[in-house]
Each structure stands twice: as C-alpha cells, then as structure tokens.
Amino acid sequence: MATETKQTTGARTGEQFLAGLKGEGREIWLEGEKVTDPATHPKLEGAARSLARLFDLQHEDPETFLFPSPDTGQPVNVTHVQPKRREDLERRRVASKRIADATGGMMGRTPDYLNYTFACFAARADVWARYGNEEGARNLVEYQRLMRDNDLSLTHTLINPQVDRSVAEADQLGGEISLHKVGDTENGIVVRGARMLATLAPFADELAVYPGSDLRLQDAKYAICFSIPMDTRGLKFICRDSYSSRRDPFDYPLSTRFDEMDAVAIFDDVEIPRDRLFLDGDPQLHSEVITDSHWRAHIIHQAMTRAWAKLEFAFGMAHTMAELTGVNSFDHVQEKLGEMWTMMELTRAGVIAAEAGSFQAEGDGIDDWVPDERSFVALRGVMPKWIPRAIELMQLVGGGGFMTTPSKADFEGPMRELIDKYFQGRNAPAERRVRAYRLAWDFVGSALGGRGELYERFYLQDSFRMTALAYLLADKKHPTELVEQFLVD
Numbered sequence: 001m002a003t004e005t006k007q008t009t010g011a012r013t014g015e016q017f018l019a020g021l022k023g024e025g026r027e028i029w030l031e032g033e034k035v036t037d038p039a040t041h042p043k044l045e046g047a048a049r050s051l052a053r054l055f056d057l058q059h060e061d062p063e064t065f066l067f068p069s070p071d072t073g074q075p076v077n078v079t080h081v082q083p084k085r086r087e088d089l090e091r092r093r094v095a096s097k098r099i100a101d102a103t104g105g106m107m108g109r110t111p112d113y114l115n116y117t118f119a120c121f122a123a124r125a126d127v128w129a130r131y132g133n134e135e136g137a138r139n140l141v142e143y144q145r146l147m148r149d150n151d152l153s154l155t156h157t158l159i160n161p162q163v164d165r166s167v168a169e170a171d172q173l174g175g176e177i178s179l180h181k182v183g184d185t186e187n188g189i190v191v192r193g194a195r196m197l198a199t200l201a202p203f204a205d206e207l208a209v210y211p212g213s214d215l216r217l218q219d220a221k222y223a224i225c226f227s228i229p230m231d232t233r234g235l236k237f238i239c240r241d242s243y244s245s246r247r248d249p250f251d252y253p254l255s256t257r258f259d260e261m262d263a264v265a266i267f268d269d270v271e272i273p274r275d276r277l278f279l280d281g282d283p284q285l286h287s288e289v290i291t292d293s294h295w296r297a298h299i300i301h302q303a304m305t306r307a308w309a310k311l312e313f314a315f316g317m318a319h320t321m322a323e324l325t326g327v328n329s330f331d332h333v334q335e336k337l338g339e340m341w342t343m344m345e346l347t348r349a350g351v352i353a354a355e356a357g358s359f360q361a362e363g364d365g366i367d368d369w370v371p372d373e374r375s376f377v378a379l380r381g382v383m384p385k386w387i388p389r390a391i392e393l394m395q396l397v398g399g400g401g402f403m404t405t406p407s408k409a410d411f412e413g414p415m416r417e418l419i420d421k422y423f424q425g426r427n428a429p430a431e432r433r434v435r436a437y438r439l440a441w442d443f444v445g446s447a448l449g450g451r452g453e454l455y456e457r458f459y460l461q462d463s464f465r466m467t468a469l470a471y472l473l474a475d476k477k478h479p480t481e482l483v484e485q486f487l488v489d
Contacts, residue, residue, distance in 0.1 A: 105310025158212025
C-alpha cells in the first residue's frame, strides 16, 4: 500500500491529477492488460484528459470553484463544503452545474459526486457514532479532511455482484461472493469478495465502500465501510470493454472524451487499516447511516444538477439538428422539442425548489443544512424514463439524417466537393451539419450512448423502486384531509 502523506496540496491542477494516476501497484485490468498509466493508455487517455480539464477549471474560475479549507486555509473545491445555510447549497450547485456543462452531463461520476457524499457523512458524524462506533465516526471525519485538502478523486462500490439474486445478497454462493470481513489483524481487518460498479476506477486515487442496500441483522460481517488507496495490495479492478475511440473527435466527439469507465472491484484478502475503517460489523448502523444522515437529499442534489445539464445538452442538440434541416417548422417536431424542453425545465425547477425549501437538520450540536428532498425524490423516479425518452425524441427528430454522416476522412478525400454540395444544411455548410449529426449520434446510438442510457436507468436505483419510495415518503396528511371533508356529514 502506498504510504499516506500528511502534506496537503489543496486544489490540484490537471497535471497533478494525471501524475497521481500512474503506478505499478494499481491493478486496473482492461481487456486483459494491466493499465499502469491511464493518461497515456489509448482507450483511457481521452477521459483522463477531460477529467484533468475539470481540475484546471477550478483554477481558471476560483471565485466559483474554490473556498479556503477550514483546517489549512488552502483553496479547496467548493463541492467539499458542509452546507450551513441555503447559500452554501446554491454555491455548491453552481460549481457542479459548471462541471456537468463541461461534459454535457455525460460523465455521471465526476469527483464532485463523492465530494458531496463524504461532506454529508462528515457533517453527520453523530449518526456514524451511534451504537459505540465513535472511532469509526472520527476516522470518517479525518478522512473527509484528507480527501478535501488533497483534492482526491474517488470511485466507489455499493452493489454486490449479480450472481444469484434469488437469494439474499449475503447468501450468494455460500456467502463468498459479496464483500465481507474474514478476520482481524493487529492493524485493521481483512476483507474478501467483490463489489460493483466502480465507475471512474482508472481515474481514481482511492476507493470508497459504504452502504448500498439494507442488511439483515445476521449479516454483520457484510456491514463494513471504509476507503483505501487504489494501489492497496490485493485490490483488483476488472473493467468492461472500452467505449472510447482513438478516431478523430470529428467522428466521435463524445466517445473520444467522456468514457468514464466501469469496473468490478475484487478484494483478494485486502487489509483495511484501522484508521480507514468507518464501520465494522453493525448491520443496524449500516442501514441507518444513509437515511439518517440525509445523504439521499445531498447526493440527489448533485445528480439532478447533472441531469439538468444533460437534458439541456440533449435539447440543444435536437434543436440544432432541427434548425439545420428546417424541420422545426413542423408542428409535430415542435411538440417533440417542447417535450424535451419541458423535462429540462422541470428538472431545473425541482433543483431550485429543493434549495428554496432547504432546512437546518434537527438535533443538538448539528450544523447541517439539507435540501428539501421531495422534488428530488420525484425527479429521481422519472429521470430514468425522461432521459431515455429524450434519446427517443432525438432519434425521431434526426431520422435518417443519422445514417448520412460522412467521416472526417471523407471530407479530406476526393469527394469533398460533392459532400459540400449535397450534405449542407438549410442554413449551414456541410461540415457543420455533419458535425452536428455525428455529435447527436454519439449521444443516442454509439456504444457510449447506449451505456449512458443504461446508466441513467439504474445508477441511483431503478424507476420502479424510486417511484414506490416516493409514495412511501409522501406526506399524505393534507391530501387525505381534502378527501375527508367530503366523507363526513
């Protein structure tokens, strides 16, 4: 395991971020090959550069992105803030919106996602300290400081592998599949098993493990939460196929930049140091820390901000295509574009409503300002339907135009004169029209586009569960009173 330094860097540059990804000790396996430097690997370098751009962005606009660390005074990213008032929520959201805009919302696990998570957890150390877990709570608070003051990029794994979902996760293949504790050492614990889905794994400094589902009381050995460096001995990651491409960005403008990668994390008797352990063997607390820390409200704040950006991007692409061919003069196309705008605008309204209804968390000595999660829960139920629907609408607007997109090589070949004549748009030259349609195709029809649609359907649980949860969480008192007034004499 790499030796942890106490020296802090503050907000990193893109160059510093990329330098931190190198190392023989990291076991990132992609298509049978061990990756030692994602920044130069042909199937990972595009996303590495895009993420590095986000680290540089915080230095280009420090007023938006940076605030002084409460411990060191160094500038750190504002998405690490532990909100104390509504304005903190708004400022954090502005920064996340800028991050999402820079990727068109295509990268769902930019580092700000886990910045929100650990700021939330650290702000509610009182929850983590329940049932005698004071040491785990202190470790978590210290880790959040380390993460913030060194601008670490994290991946995480919440879900156990899909081996036999007909039984409880802890019972899959005799309990040996799901991540679990196998013993104690002088300095910590040893864990074994697997977790998914470590999005951003090749571009992360550390891996976090925290609750993704409830456990039974008898499943104590599965109730573990911690964070460790990516080069920890025995920790391995097996990536899916790369959806990136070394072709010119002209042809694949999104795939060449934004494949954030997904992986299964395998723990081959990994030792977790005591000071990196946040929870050890308490299924009850394992179930409570997510709900009682208001994690859902905070993390959906980030998630719906990104969804807002992605819907804006999709609407912008659909409008651009329609403008290029003049089909936006047809009322049935206007209706499709209007539906996309409506989804985008309702998402924006939901984010703003959650901030407007935010509140101080209850409890003595608690200083945590929480978004109103009602609009977030509503959005979370419909977003797995809205973004696939937006993709369908883009396909209907683009139609056969998606199949008539010459490559950059064609533009540079002997057919250029004919391409310029026959592929032009209503109000634009051929190159602009082709670029627009290739961009849209990379969103709706490429391998990366397909991954993006699947991701939106499932990355924060599926629509079925979230919509059912919306009903369970709903305040039914006033609606019921409206009915009751007509049920009595």
